[in-house]
Amino acid sequence: MSTLVLAEHDNATLKPATLNAVAAAQALGADVDILVAGEGCGAVADAAASVAGVGKVLCADNAAYGHQLAENVSLLVADLGAGYDNVVAPATTSGKNIMPRVAALLDVGQISDIISVESADTFKRPIYAGNVIATVQSSDAKKVITVRTTAFDAVAAEGGSASVEAVDAVHDAGISSFVGEEMAVSDRPELTSASIVISGGRGMQNGENFAMLESVADKLGAAVGASRAAVDAGFVPNDMQVGQTGKIVAPDLYIAVGISGAIQHLAGMKDSKVIVAINKDEDAPIFQVADYGLVADLFNAVPELDSSL
Amino acid sequence: MKVLVAVKRVVDYNVKVRAKADGSDVDLNNVKMAINPFCEIAVEEAVRLKEAGTATEVVAVSIGDKACQEQIRTALALGADRGIQVETEGAVEPLVVAKLLKGVIEKEQPQLVILGKQSIDGDNNQTGQMLGALTNMAQGTFASEVAIDGDKVNVTREVDGGLQTVSLNLPAIVTTDLRLNEPRYASLPNIMKAKKKPLDVHTPADLGVEPKAHLTTLKVEPPAERQAGIMVESVEQLVDKLKNEAKVIS
Numbered sequence: 001m002s003t004l005v006l007a008e009h010d011n012a013t014l015k016p017a018t019l020n021a022v023a024a025a026q027a028l029g030a031d032v033d034i035l036v037a038g039e040g041c042g043a044v045a046d047a048a049a050s051v052a053g054v055g056k057v058l059c060a061d062n063a064a065y066g067h068q069l070a071e072n073v074s075l076l077v078a079d080l081g082a083g084y085d086n087v088v089a090p091a092t093t094s095g096k097n098i099m100p101r102v103a104a105l106l107d108v109g110q111i112s113d114i115i116s117v118e119s120a121d122t123f124k125r126p127i128y129a130g131n132v133i134a135t136v137q138s139s140d141a142k143k144v145i146t147v148r149t150t151a152f153d154a155v156a157a158e159g160g161s162a163s164v165e166a167v168d169a170v171h172d173a174g175i176s177s178f179v180g181e182e183m184a185v186s187d188r189p190e191l192t193s194a195s196i197v198i199s200g201g202r203g204m205q206n207g208e209n210f211a212m213l214e215s216v217a218d219k220l221g222a223a224v225g226a227s228r229a230a231v232d233a234g235f236v237p238n239d240m241q242v243g244q245t246g247k248i249v250a251p252d253l254y255i256a257v258g259i260s261g262a263i264q265h266l267a268g269m270k271d272s273k274v275i276v277a278i279n280k281d282e283d284a285p286i287f288q289v290a291d292y293g294l295v296a297d298l299f300n301a302v303p304e305l306d307s308s309l
Numbered sequence: 310m311k312v313l314v315a316v317k318r319v320v321d322y323n324v325k326v327r328a329k330a331d332g333s334d335v336d337l338n339n340v341k342m343a344i345n346p347f348c349e350i351a352v353e354e355a356v357r358l359k360e361a362g363t364a365t366e367v368v369a370v371s372i373g374d375k376a377c378q379e380q381i382r383t384a385l386a387l388g389a390d391r392g393i394q395v396e397t398e399g400a401v402e403p404l405v406v407a408k409l410l411k412g413v414i415e416k417e418q419p420q421l422v423i424l425g426k427q428s429i430d431g432d433n434n435q436t437g438q439m440l441g442a443l444t445n446m447a448q449g450t451f452a453s454e455v456a457i458d459g460d461k462v463n464v465t466r467e468v469d470g471g472l473q474t475v476s477l478n479l480p481a482i483v484t485t486d487l488r489l490n491e492p493r494y495a496s497l498p499n500i501m502k503a504k505k506k507p508l509d510v511h512t513p514a515d516l517g518v519e520p521k522a523h524l525t526t527l528k529v530e531p532p533a534e535r536q537a538g539i540m541v542e543s544v545e546q547l548v549d550k551l552k553n554e555a556k557v558i559s
C-alpha cells in the first residue's frame with residue numbers, strides 16, 4: 001500500500017497544510033510519498049524531503065505547473081497516482097481545485113474534507129455546514145481524498161531524509177493560462193494555522209474599525225478573520241472569511257467580535273479550543289458556542305481589552 | 310453563445326439540519342427545500358450575460374427526482390429560457406452528476422457551463438472540477454468575476470491567499486463563489502411565465518450513463534457538543550479567565 005500526498009506550496013516554501021495532509025495520509029497506514037509540482041520548486045522538494053516519515057519526494061518542475069493550474073496538475077497527479085492506492089491533498093483552495101479533476105480522471109469518487117480516518121476505506125467528514133458528521137465508506141479501489149487540515153496534527157517538518165526524484169513527464173493541457181494575482185500581504189500569522197484568531201463581523205461597521213482588532217491581534221500574536229457579512233460589506237478582503245464556504249480554523253483561542261453566530265460562520269470556527277464572544281445582543285447565537293461570553297458594546301470592550309494586554 | 314447552468318435542490322440554508330435518532334441519515338421531513346445558494350448565483354450570472362447580449366440562451370439543468378423541477382422553475386423565473394431535468398432516483402454522487410452533465414453538454418453544446426462551487430448539503434465542492442476533467446474543458450472555480458473575451462473567458466478566483474485571475478479557452482466551466490453577484494428576486498409575473506417555459510426530462514440511459522455509488526454513508530451523527538460556557542461581567546474578568554483558567558494567553 002502506498003499514498004501520494006500533493007504538496008501545497010508557492011514554489012518557494014512548503015506550506016504547513018502539507019504537514020497536516022501527511023498526518024492524515026499516515027493514518028491510512030501506507031507508505032507516504034510527496035509530490036511537489038511547480039516551477040523552480042527545488043527548495044520546496046528539499047523541504048518536503050525532510051518531513052518526518054516520508055518515503056520519497058517526486059519533484060515535477062516545469063512551467064506548466066508554475067501556477068498550480070488544475071487542468072495541467074491534475075493530469076500529472078492522475079498519471080503518477082495510477083501507481084498509488086491513495087492520493088491525498090489538503091482541502092485548501094488549491095487542493096479543492098485540483099483533486100476532483102484527478103478523481104474524475106481516475107474514474108473514482110472523491111472523499112472531501114475528511115476529519116478522521118476510521119480505517120483504510122472509512123472516513124468521517126462534516127456535511128450540512130458541520131451540523132452533522134457522516135461516516136462514509138469508499139468502494140473505489142483507489143481513494144482520492146482531501147483533508148481538513150485543522151482535524152489532523154501536523155507531522156514534524158524535520159527529521160526525515162527522503163530522496164528527491166525528478167519527474168520528467170510534462171502535462172500541459174493547453175486550455176488555460178495564468179493572468180495575474182492579488183495576494184494579501186500581512187506580517188500576522190496565517191489564519192488557518194494561527195494559534196489565536198480574532199474575527200470581526202458586521203458589528204465592526206467599517207474597514208477602518210478593524211484596526212482595533214489588528215492592534216489586539218498584534219499583542220497576542222493572532223491572525224485576523226471576519227464573517228462573510230464583513231467581507232461582503234467590503235470591510236475586509238475575501239481571504240479573511242471564516243466559515244462553511246470560507247476558511248476553517250481551529251485555534252486555541254477564537255475571539256468573535258460583533259458576529260451573530262450564523263450556522264455558516266460556526267461551521268468554520270466551532271472546533272476552536274476556547275471561544276470568546278463579544279456582542280451587544282445577549283441573545284446572539286454565538287453565545288451558545290462561546291466558553292466566555294461578554295455582552296458589551298464592542299467599541300468600548302475592544303479598546304479596553306487592548307489596553308489590558 | 311449558449312450557457313448551461315446546473316442547479317441543485319438542497320435544504321434551505323437557514324435550516325439547522327439534524328441527524329435521525331437511528332443515525333441512518335439526516336432528517337429532512339417537512340424541511341424547507343430551495344435552490345442551492347451558489348446555483349442561484351450561477352443562474353444570475355448567466356442571465357446577466359444574456360441581458361448584456363453576450364449569451365443567446367440560458368438552459369438550466371437539474372439532476373434528481375421529480376421534486377427538483379421546482380428548482381428548475383425557480384431558475385426559469387429568474388430568467389433562464391428552458392429547463393432540463395435528468396431524472397434519477399434519489400440523490401446521486403458528484404462523479405455521476407458530472408457524467409450526466411457531460412451527456413447534456415454533448416447534446417446542447419454550450420460555450421459556457423456555470424455551476425455552484427459547493428452544494429450546501431453535502432459540502433462536496435467537486436462537480437464542476439470533475440465535469441472539467443471529463444469534458445477536457447478548463448475551469449474557473451470559486452469565481453468572483455467572469456469576463457468573456459472573444460474565444461476566451463477571464464475568471465477571477467477567490468483563493469486562500471487572495472485573488473487569482475486565469476484565462477480559459479471556451480467552452481469552459483465556471484463555479485461560483487458568493488461574491489460573484491447578488492441574485493435578483495423573481496417577480497410574480499416572471500414566476501407565472503416560468504410555468505410555461507419548456508422543461509424536458511431525460512433519463513440517465515438517454516445520456517448513456519449508469520449511476521453508480523462510490524461512497525456509502527454508514528452513519529450520521531451530531532458533532533461533538535461543546536460544553537456550556539459562562540458569561541463574564543467585564544473585560545477585566547474576561548482577561549483574568551483567559552490567563553488563569555483557560556490559560557490561552559499570558
Ligand SMILES: Cc1cc2nc3c(=O)[nH]c(=O)nc-3n(C[C@H](O)[C@H](O)[C@H](O)COP(=O)(O)OP(=O)(O)OC[C@H]3O[C@@H](n4cnc5c(N)ncnc54)[C@H](O)[C@@H]3O)c2cc1C
Pocket residue numbers: 200201202203204226227228229230241242243244245246247257258259260261262263264265268278279280281284296297298299322346347429
Ligand atoms: C451559502 C452561504 C454560505 C455562507 N458562508 C458563510 C461563511 O463561510 N462565513 C460566514 O461568516 N458567513 C457565511 N454566510 C453568511 C451567514 O449566513 C451570515 O449572514 C453571516 O455570517 C453574518 O455575519 P455577521 O455575524 O457578521 O453579521 P450579523 O448577523 O449582521 O451580526 C452582526 C452582529 O454584531 C452585533 N453588533 C452590532 N453592533 C455591535 C456593537 N457595537 N458591539 C457589539 N456587537 C455588535 C449584533 O448584535 C449582531 O449579533 C453564508 C451564507 C450563505 C447563504
Ligand SMILES: Nc1ncnc2c1ncn2[C@@H]1O[C@H](COP(=O)(O)O)[C@@H](O)[C@H]1O
Pocket residue numbers: 315316317318345347348351370371372373401403406423424425426427428429431432433434435436437
Ligand atoms: N443533482 C444536481 N443537479 C444539478 N446540479 C448539481 C447537482 N449536484 C451538484 N450540482 C452542481 O454542482 C455544484 C457543486 O456541487 P457539489 O460538488 O456537490 O458540492 C452545485 O452547486 C451544482 O451547480
